[in-house]
Amino acid sequence: MLTGALTLPTLETPRLRLRWMTEADIPALFELFSHPEVTRYWSWSAYTERAQAEKLLENIHKHFAERSLFQWGYARREDDRIIGTCTLAELSGQHRRASLGYALNHAHWGHGYGREAVARVVEFGFTSLELHRLEADVDPRNTGSIRVLEGLGFQHEGYQRQRYFLNGELQDAVLYGLLRPEWRPDSAAS
Structure with missing residues (x-):
């Protein structure tokens, strides 16, 4: 899985660039994960200190080096400022599966950015990584994510x-799953 690569590949969509995150993105990560509505259904509470975002970035880089987690920041093409993250975690080459996670800055909800980013990462998982299964768990009250x-x-x-x-x-x-044979590459446009 991306043997020898030092960073994630940049993925493009019509409006977004999903890219490797650097220290320059820490303020955007803190803004994203410090909003209580964004983390309402997340697996951790809202950040209260910038150091938490710094530690997150450190962990993203560490786990990528181990090839156990691929986490992109995604930014609108017009300003390249991170507005969300999209993640393939619990990567298993043996079982050809991964868990999918994503978050979007509250200020950008309702514009389809999350769906656009997730669709691109799903495509990458099934094509470039040759995964067979993607799964996600979501709070049943999180209707937008569902x-x-x-x-x-x-x-x-x-x-x-x-x-x-x-x-x-x-x-x-609620557990959701998608198998490679069920995936519709054109679903991002629907």
Whole structure:
């Protein structure tokens, strides 16, 4: 999986550039993950200190070097400022699968950027990485994220009761999966 590469490849969409993140992106990462609505259904609470975003970037680079996580920052082409992240985690070459995760800055919700970024990473996973399965878990109250997954052809596979304890509450998760034979490359445009 990208043997020998020092950074992730840049992926392009009509409006976005999904790219390797650097120290210059720390303020945008902090802005993204410090918003309580963005992290409402995330696997950690909202950031309160810039050092948390610094540690995140450090971990992104470390796990990429191990080939266990590929996390792109995505930016609008017009200004190249990171507005979200899209991740392939728990990468397994043996089983040809990965978990999908994504986040979008609250200021950019409702414009289709998340779907556009996720569709491009799904394509990369199935074509360049030759994965067979992608999966994602999502809080059942996160209707926007569910729309993204279902719109890209992901199938509802299960319900995980009280999977996370975040922000003082137990949260359920819904598991979605997409197999390579089910993937529709044109689904990004629909």
